[in-house]
Amino acid sequence: MEENNLIWQNFIGLLKNRISTVSINSWFKYCKIYKIEDAVENNKSIKIVTISTSSLFIKEALIKRYLETIEELMESILGKSCNIEFILEDEINNIKKDEIKEQEAPPQERTQTSFDLAVEKPPTYQQTIESNLIDKYSFDNFIVGESNRLAHTAALSVAEQPGKLYNPFFIHGKSGLGKTHLMHAIGNYIKSTTNKKVLYVTSDKFISDFTSINMNKNSNYIQLFKDKYRGIDVLMIDDIQCLEKAEKTQQEFFHTFNSLYDMNKQIIISSDRSPDDLKLLEERLRTRFSWGLTVNIYPPDIELKKRIVKNKMSGHAVASLVEDDVIEYIASNSENDVRHIEGAVTRLYAYAAMMGPHKIDLEFANEALRDYLKNSVYMDSNIAKIQKAVADYYKITVEDLKSKKRTANINYPRQVAIYLCRTYTDESFPKIGLEFGNRDHSTIIHACDKIKEDLENNAQLKEIIREIKNNIG
Ligand code: ADP
Ligand code: MG
Numbered sequence: 001m002e003e004n005n006l007i008w009q010n011f012i013g014l015l016k017n018r019i020s021t022v023s024i025n026s027w028f029k030y031c032k033i034y035k036i037e038d039a040v041e042n043n044k045s046i047k048i049v050t051i052s053t054s055s056l057f058i059k060e061a062l063i064k065r066y067l068e069t070i071e072e073l074m075e076s077i078l079g080k081s082c083n084i085e086f087i088l089e090d091e092i093n094n095i096k097k098d099e100i101k102e103q104e105a106p107p108q109e110r111t112q113t114s115f116d117l118a119v120e121k122p123p124t125y126q127q128t129i130e131s132n133l134i135d136k137y138s139f140d141n142f143i144v145g146e147s148n149r150l151a152h153t154a155a156l157s158v159a160e161q162p163g164k165l166y167n168p169f170f171i172h173g174k175s176g177l178g179k180t181h182l183m184h185a186i187g188n189y190i191k192s193t194t195n196k197k198v199l200y201v202t203s204d205k206f207i208s209d210f211t212s213i214n215m216n217k218n219s220n221y222i223q224l225f226k227d228k229y230r231g232i233d234v235l236m237i238d239d240i241q242c243l244e245k246a247e248k249t250q251q252e253f254f255h256t257f258n259s260l261y262d263m264n265k266q267i268i269i270s271s272d273r274s275p276d277d278l279k280l281l282e283e284r285l286r287t288r289f290s291w292g293l294t295v296n297i298y299p300p301d302i303e304l305k306k307r308i309v310k311n312k313m314s315g316h317a318v319a320s321l322v323e324d325d326v327i328e329y330i331a332s333n334s335e336n337d338v339r340h341i342e343g344a345v346t347r348l349y350a351y352a353a354m355m356g357p358h359k360i361d362l363e364f365a366n367e368a369l370r371d372y373l374k375n376s377v378y379m380d381s382n383i384a385k386i387q388k389a390v391a392d393y394y395k396i397t398v399e400d401l402k403s404k405k406r407t408a409n410i411n412y413p414r415q416v417a418i419y420l421c422r423t424y425t426d427e428s429f430p431k432i433g434l435e436f437g438n439r440d441h442s443t444i445i446h447a448c449d450k451i452k453e454d455l456e457n458n459a460q461l462k463e464i465i466r467e468i469k470n471n472i473g
Pocket of ligand 1: 175339
């Protein structure tokens with residue numbers, strides 16, 4: 001199994017060189033290798049690779065558009081000619097169902113009594129259904145602040161008493177604020193504390209499952225769909241706004257909702273908008289969404305952002321090298337989107353892994369993240385502001401800094417100012433040189449090196465720089 005996953009990842013890696021990411025996400029995202037078998041064809045040994053797909057629609061598209069590419073890439077990975085076959089996830093589940101039946105039913109013949117019929121429950125699809133939960137999202141690693149406190153508290157209550165308190169539970173907020181994280185946290189909590197059946201799906205997955213029934217109008221498919229979505233205790237549908245584009249699926253979702261709701265099963269929905277703002281959803285759905293509790297996750301404030309940065313940094317080998325002002329720097333310059341904050345930490349650490357610094361200070365962070373943190377407040381503090389703050393601190397004038405004077409009382413502040421410009425603005429060496437009396441490139445580099453070196457041994461200078469920075473208007 002594990003090996004098949006590796007082969008599949010390898011395959012997707014190669015595929016990225018052939019087709020666009022959008023196409024990969026549209027057609028290959030939910031596919032997996034179901035099995036790989038050896039076979040002989042025309043006296044040659046070959047491999048038969050069976051790929052599972054979530055819907056007939058996708059299967060047909062893969063065959064029509066990508067069959068040759070898949071064959072070719074699989075051949076390059078497995079080193080043999082490959083025949084590619086497809087299997088629908090629903091078919092796999094049917095196979096599993098039969099296997100369970102076989103295990104449960106003793107092989108010997110026996111006459112069935114009416115008592116048998118009454119107690120013998122046929123195994124259902126639910127027994128093999130996957131929850132689709134991602135383990136790493138838990139309440140433990142969800143950092144709480146003012147902006148998400150209500151959502152967090154309500155989510156925890158739902159997790160503790162599914163189906164009892166708030167039904168449906170509707171979470172909305174902008175992208176990257178933790179909706180999906182909270183949903184999985186609820187699901188994981190319920191799974192670890194009860195034996196309730198939990199199902200997490202994105203709206204797109206719900207749509208594709210529903211579309212495959214429409215393509216396979218046989219009752220078996222319809223039953224499977226119903227078993228999957230109505231035979232569970234907790235249904236979580238992520239990004240419900242995607243249903244706006246799928247009218248038929250909305251109707252089906254309405255029935256699914258009613259059926260679960262009537263049985264007091266917990267329904268959890270997320271969206272990038274409030275129910276009222278889902279204008280293209282049927283009115284009757286919007287009304288139902290407001291029956292339970294609706295909570296909004298707001299963008300994090302700076303305090304929460306700092307705690308999130310700290311949390312995301314912790315636990316890595318280089319975490320102890322990070323200086324405090326780096327946390328502040330990332331928190332105040334990243335967007336209000338936790339995904340963006342995580343991206344900053346990932347980049348910083350990737351850069352650290354490459355460079356092997358002995359500390360991760362502001363300068364290092366700025367170097368690593370200057371393209372990523374676009375709205376850097378430091379970058380807003382342009383050269384003129386830095387010159388003013390430095391001149392004020394050393395009680396000289398900005399003209400002195402730009403002049404040809406080379407006396408120590410002016411030269412050193414000038415070097416400090418140049419260093420600050422280089423570290424906290426996005427300006428190039430030539431531009432900085434220009435602003436300091438048209439000095440050349442090498443003078444600028446020399447000034448930066450000099451101050452960097454002094455900073456290593458001179459705690460007082462560190463303090464001075466901190467103070468000047470605070471005064472940069
Ligand atoms: P959404 O579904 O709202 O777009 P996600 O739940 O996918 O956002 O969150 C994006 C990323 O940010 C995830 O990796 C998630 O773990 C992380 N994240 C969001 N909010 C928090 C938080 N309060 N504490 C820790 N991590 C968070
Ligand atoms: Mg999400």
